[in-house]
Every structure is written in structure tokens, then in C-alpha cells.
Amino acid sequence: MKSIDLEAQGLRELNITLQAQSEKIEDDSWEIINPKGSHALAVGLNAPIEVAINGSTGYYTAGMNQQATVHVKGSAGPGVAENMMSGKVLIDGDASQYAGATGQGGLLVIKGNASSRCGISMKGINIVVGGSIGHMAAFMGQSGNLVVCGDAGDALGDSCYEARFFVRGSVKSLGADCEKKEMRPEHLEILKELLDEAGMDAKPEEFTRYGSARNLYNFDVDNAGAY
């Protein structure tokens, strides 16, 4: 394992070094020490490497990640794994708002809680949250899966498209055009795979599925009150 001391080497050198692994993998295992809540750590990676960040991070950790596995051994600030394309991002602690925003692929695992707008505008990413999530989760979510082992806040899945939501606990309220759905065998299978991959100790049968009612897909003036 190679180590990068953020305090000594700085953000620019850190990202240059990790991004360069897409050209030639110097080492497949990296450790970042002294992150001290810094922003834009390990962004734009595109190589099958493992990066462990020893501490909490600021905004946009692992933004636009491709292929890499980024493990935050602490909590993550806003926009962790935003627009992730592939790979895996694992947060040991909690995640702030916009976790996994607009993500297009890969797996984001948050062992603790996630704040508001988790999975906002998600476009294919899978997100598994061990704890609870805040309000407006998956607002305008397009595709992918959001799994919540705890509770969900207000307006879950507001104005969502084809993203799926699985919640084990309570949902404070559903957003516009989001409804409870039948949990069919194929959904249980998807859920089981995600829980297993995320290392969550939960049974798929304990979850409820939610998704789009598809009533707002095409503008209709009779639905104006829902917007």
C-alpha cells in the first residue's frame, strides 16, 4: 500500500497521483492520511484501485468516480460520489446532503445516516444506507436503486422517474408522484444482491418498495396542483 499525506503533499499532488493510475497502475492500494475534512479528495479516478481515506472528508469526495473503490474511514461532506459512473464508495460514518447526486453507476454504501437529497437526480447509481435518510431523497431520480435500512424523511422520491426505492423503516411522507409498489421476486433479488454487496445485515422481506406512479410523466393541466 502506498500512502499520501494530504497535509504534506497537498490536494493537487494527491489527485494527480491517483488519476495517473488510469494510465499505469503503480500500486492497487492507496492510503490517504490527514484528510482533515478537505474537499474534492480522490475525484475523477478511473482505475481499479483501492483508496482508503483515514478520516472524515469535505465536499465531493470521489466525485465522478470510475472503477475505483474509495473507502472513507470517517464521515463524508456534501456530494460524496456525485455523478459516480462505476466502482464503489464506502462511508463508515454519516454522509451529508446530496450523497450520490446524479450518479450514473457503481455502488455507494453509507454505513451511517445520510442527510437530505440523498440520491438526488440519480441516473443509475445504487445507494445503500445503513441508517436513515433525510428529506427529498432521490428527488427527480431517474434510475438505479436507493436502499434505506432505517427511515426516510419527507418527500421521498419526489418527481421521480424510474429509480427504485427500498425502505425498511418508516417513510415520513412520499413526494409528488411517488407511491408504494408491490415487491415482486425480481425486486427481492435485486435487494438481496445490493444488501450482500454492501455488507448490510438486513432481510429483503423487511423492506417496502416505492417508485414512480408515472402520473406526471407528461404534463396534464389537471395535475397542476401536484407540481
Added chain:
Amino acid sequence: MKQHDKNGIPHTTPRQSATFTQDVNSDIRRAAATGIYDIRGGGAKRKVPHFDDLLFLGASISRYPLEGYREKCTTNVTLGTRFAENPIELDIPITIAGMSFGALSGQAKEALGRGASAAGTSTTTGDGGMTPEERGHSNKLVYQYLPSRYGMNPNDLRKADAIEVVVGQGAKPGGGGMLLGQKISDRVAHMRNLPKGIDQRSACRHPDWTGPDDLEIKILELREITNWKVPIYIKVAGARPYYDTTLAVKAGADVIVLDGMQGGTAATQDVFIEHVGQPTLAIIRSAVQALQDMGMHRKVQLIISGGIRSGADVAKAMALGADAVAIGTAALIALGDNDPKWESEYNDLGTTAGAYDDWHEGQDPAGITTQDPELMKRFDPVEGGRRLRNYLKVMTLEAQTIARACGKNSMHNLEPEDLVSLTVEAAAMAGVPLSGTDWIPGQLKY
């Protein structure tokens, strides 16, 4: 019409209301019939003070002109000199504004790329992501980073020559967008990762940042992903130009794109287009003042858009302090949009050439703002590109003609002192004297 009543008393001349005009009444009837507001493309159509209200003074005893056919007047501009390792070098100070694939056909995007490249300037993507047609034909391509993030990915981000973070646009400050289902072809749906045929909303604000402090961190992330190589533009609507410019500079912008209310959109509510925002003429001097107050004028470049039509408009915007301009609607017209040769088909759509603005419905007879395969066949991207190149060349020659007449050997040397205004309103907005006076409304001289 009878002139007298049955008793021979003359009727008064029928008088139309200045408040309830024929246009207004047709809007009311349409609303009453449908129950939904009017959606259309384009920018504000109402008459507002504009560049036509300004005049150049030209040379005189105190200012000598340059010979039009012999003496040089440079037009090149460098954008993104503040932080980017590779600023954009353009031959002309006229760029092509962001217009999405989805709103426009792939061939139209290709034509924009062809024409702009031939003229030595850049094009800009839009809400639908980066298409191979546009990247392949644009020597300089600005990649828009929008709230919807449709098609956004780091690979395309790194192919871009600049990144434009879109905060707002002049046609609809504070508004998002909507691409109606009829324009969502398989390809558009795939690029946006949404089902075919459904309305696709574009959010009005970004999903992962709010406010200038967050924006500064977002820009840091984008720079880290692109290795600080390309310029970062911030596009804002002409709402609060002084403060928006100040905050954009504070957030780390290399270039500010400021879009007035005449700037077009693919589709939004007519009431939004006509009643929100400020005229392009009114926003330039405030933005320039903000840059000057920070000591950043010419260090952070300013691009002005919204109703730019001719070389005169280009020269006037630059004289007021802009480094470059962007055109959208004018570029579409150059490609063939609203051409009278399609008049009978425009009539079938209930409109006329020049007034057609239902771009969102996808029935454009010119084959430009559509995804209909049959209509798209009408548009030749090579010919379209040639027309756009010609138009850009003419605009540049016109602007140079004016600049030389004012004694400038570079377009960038034009200055407010070269201008006067024809109206009090325009004088106040542009900060130049009313013609025949030394009066600038709102400015104390003594």
C-alpha cells in the same frame, strides 16, 4: 362596415384597446380554450431598449480613423486567462451559445460546429450532453455543466476545451426547462437516461450545490478532475449583474457569460420569457463595473449574449466592456430557421416565417429544432455550416468597419466614449451620454 346608424348618425371610428390588444385577446382565448399557459422557444419579443438605441460617434479631429482596407484591426480574443492552463484562443469575439442536442437535431449541432470552426470560434453544448457530431466538428467546444446533468460524464468533461457552469439563462432567470415528450427520440432518451416519449424536466438549480460558497468548491472539484487545464465559465442570467458577477468572480470563474432577456431558450412559459429578467443593454455596464471594482476587468473575461444580431451589436457590446459575445437565435436563423421558403408550412402550423417559436413541438419545417427523421433530412449540415461561417465573417467585418472608423486597431479598444444614446432610457442603461448632450441619466458630473 356601416358608417352610419339607421337614423343617419355616424358611428365613431372603432377603437382597439391599447391594453386589451389583439395579441392579448388571443392569449386570453387560447388560455380559456386549453387551461394551460403558453410554452414557446426564443427570447423576449417585447420591445426593450437595445443596441439599436446606441450610435457610434466615429472619428473626428480628436480621433483619427484607420484605413479600412489596409490598416489592421484585430479581432482575436483569449478566454480563460485567470486560472486555466489552456485558455481558449478564438479568431473572432463571437461565440456560439449553448443549445442542446434534443432541442436541436444532431445535424444542426454538426452545422454549428462546422460553421464556428471555419470562422475560428467555439460552440457550446447544451442540456443534452456532448454529441460526437458537435465534438467532431467543433475545434473549440465548451461543455455546459447544467442542473440536469443529462449525459454528464468525466470522459466528455475531459474532452471539452472549456466548462460552462450554467446558473441561469436570460430567457428564464430562475427557471428550469422542459423537453416535451414528442422530441424524446430513442437517441435523446438514451443520452438522458430516461424513457422515450416522456416530458423531461431540467431542474432550475444544481443538485449538489447552493450559493456562491458551494460553487467555489464545485469549481475546485471540476478543476481537479480536469487537471486545471481548461477554463471554467459561469453563465448567469441578466438578473442582478453587479452582484452575480462579483460572486462568480469570488467563486473562481475564469469567464462570465451574461445573458439578457432577449436570449433564447428551447422552451419555457411565454409569461416567464416576457416578464422576468432584464434587457441585454441594461446588464453590461453593471457587470463591467463589478469587474472594475474588483480590479478584474479583462482578467476575468465577460461574454455578453441575448439579441446579438450584427457586427454593430458586437461592437457596441464590446465598447461597453465585453470581451466577446455569444449568439444563439441569430445562428439558428443563419442555418435556415424561420426561412420564408417554408412559409406555407409555417402557415399550416398557425404561424408565419419569422414568428415561428414552437420549437419544443418538434415540427420545425426547416428541420433544425426537431428530432423528426423526415424533417431532419431537409437540413444539410455542410450547407448550414457554410451559411453560419459566412454570417460570422460578415458580423466580424461589420464590427471591424466600425472599430476602424473609431480609430481602433483592435476590437478590444472600443470604449464607452465611442458611443452615444438615442434615448434617455438607453443612456441610463448603457451609461453613455444622450446624443447631443453630455448627460448620462443617473450620473452626477459635478
